[in-house]
Amino acid sequence: MNAKRWIALAAAAALLLVSVSVSLVTGALQTDVSGMFDQETSGMEESIVEEGSGAGKAALIHVDGVIQAGGASPFGGGYNHQLVLDQLDHAAEDASVDGIILRVNTPGGGVVESDEIYDKIVEVQEEYSKDVYVSMGNQAASGGYYISAPAAQIYANPQTITGSLGVIMQSFNVSELAEELGIEDQTIKSGEFKDIMSATREMTEEDEDILQGIVDDAYEQFVTVIDEGRDNLSRDEVMSLADGRIYTGSQAEENGLIDGLGNLDDVIDAMREDTGQDLTVVEYAQGFGFDSFFGMSLDSLFEQRRIDQLTGWLEDQQGPQLMYLYTD
Numbered sequence: 001m002n003a004k005r006w007i008a009l010a011a012a013a014a015l016l017l018v019s020v021s022v023s024l025v026t027g028a029l030q031t032d033v034s035g036m037f038d039q040e041t042s043g044m045e046e047s048i049v050e051e052g053s054g055a056g057k058a059a060l061i062h063v064d065g066v067i068q069a070g071g072a073s074p075f076g077g078g079y080n081h082q083l084v085l086d087q088l089d090h091a092a093e094d095a096s097v098d099g100i101i102l103r104v105n106t107p108g109g110g111v112v113e114s115d116e117i118y119d120k121i122v123e124v125q126e127e128y129s130k131d132v133y134v135s136m137g138n139q140a141a142s143g144g145y146y147i148s149a150p151a152a153q154i155y156a157n158p159q160t161i162t163g164s165l166g167v168i169m170q171s172f173n174v175s176e177l178a179e180e181l182g183i184e185d186q187t188i189k190s191g192e193f194k195d196i197m198s199a200t201r202e203m204t205e206e207d208e209d210i211l212q213g214i215v216d217d218a219y220e221q222f223v224t225v226i227d228e229g230r231d232n233l234s235r236d237e238v239m240s241l242a243d244g245r246i247y248t249g250s251q252a253e254e255n256g257l258i259d260g261l262g263n264l265d266d267v268i269d270a271m272r273e274d275t276g277q278d279l280t281v282v283e284y285a286q287g288f289g290f291d292s293f294f295g296m297s298l299d300s301l302f303e304q305r306r307i308d309q310l311t312g313w314l315e316d317q318q319g320p321q322l323m324y325l326y327t328d
Contacts, residue, residue, distance in 0.1 A: 044090045044284045054277040056098040059091035067109030067143050081113055087284045088120040092128045098279060099271050100132045108143025108325040111218050117147040135267040136160045141246060143324035146222060149229035154258040155267045156249030164326035165242035167218040171197045218322055232256045
């Protein structure tokens with residue numbers, strides 16, 4: 001074994017030793033002093049956005065970015081699906097919170113993730129009797145509208161891009177290009193449709209029928225969500241609006257898809273007026289307290305960049321997905 005390999009092994013061993021030492025120290029510290037910090041420090045941290053004179057609170061929760069599974073980097077940034085769900089739970093269970101304002105700024109995303117947020121909003125209103133008001137930002141299209149539909153009130157800026165009510169599933173077909181380049185597809189499959197939507201073969205009529213059935217099923221669910229959430233619209237009216245086109249906030253109001261025009265401040269004022277209280281508006285953030293700081297071992301710090309790169313690659317390699325997503 002040459003000198004370079006010995007040096008590499010020694011460095012790896014040293015890094016492992018430091019990591020283990022930090023973990024042991026962390027365990028001891030957590031055992032001895034974790035009682036000094038309350039659960040709020042390592043859970044949800046609350047900050048005041050706008051002070052009110054009343055005793056009650058309105059929780060402001062942001063849905064910003066493509067709605068998709070997974071979470072943001074532990075160092076911040078990006079849409080964090082689980083955090084949004086946890087924030088809704090936290091606001092629902094906090095007795096001092098009288099209502100929730102959902103600030104929606106998203107082109108939509110996955111059908112499952114959108115439906116999970118939808119279910120939480122329904123639960124907050126039906127089981128906890130707390131109204132959810134939606135303030136649409138730059139865009140609240142497709143899945144962004146899906147999660148807004150059950151809200152007690154929906155407001156948008158006149159120039160908000162919303163609508164895109166429908167479902168999409170996309171892929172590329174490169175079979176002709178592969179043939180020109182002399183690339184041959186070698187797929188071994190257990191059934192005729194196992195490679196459905198493959199990029200290396202033409203889609204058959206049978207393939208298209210199967211996929212259209214899936215899209216139609218998700219579309220029917222989308223229509224039902226809007227029909228149940230918007231009492232002013234019949235199902236036929238919803239279906240006439242849900243042809244995939246986008247609407248400005250002004251057009252959405254004209255078509256009965258939202259309740260009024262206004263910015264976030266207007267939505268805060270509306271909730272205060274409707275509750276009859278000068279509510280204090282608060283936001284939540286993921287706690288990064290003492291425990292979580294020392295609980296982050298050195299190996300996770302060194303490996304974070306590699307994990308981020310791998311995550312990006314995996315996202316790029318995913319197959320076709322069923323989406324409530326506005327794509328321009």
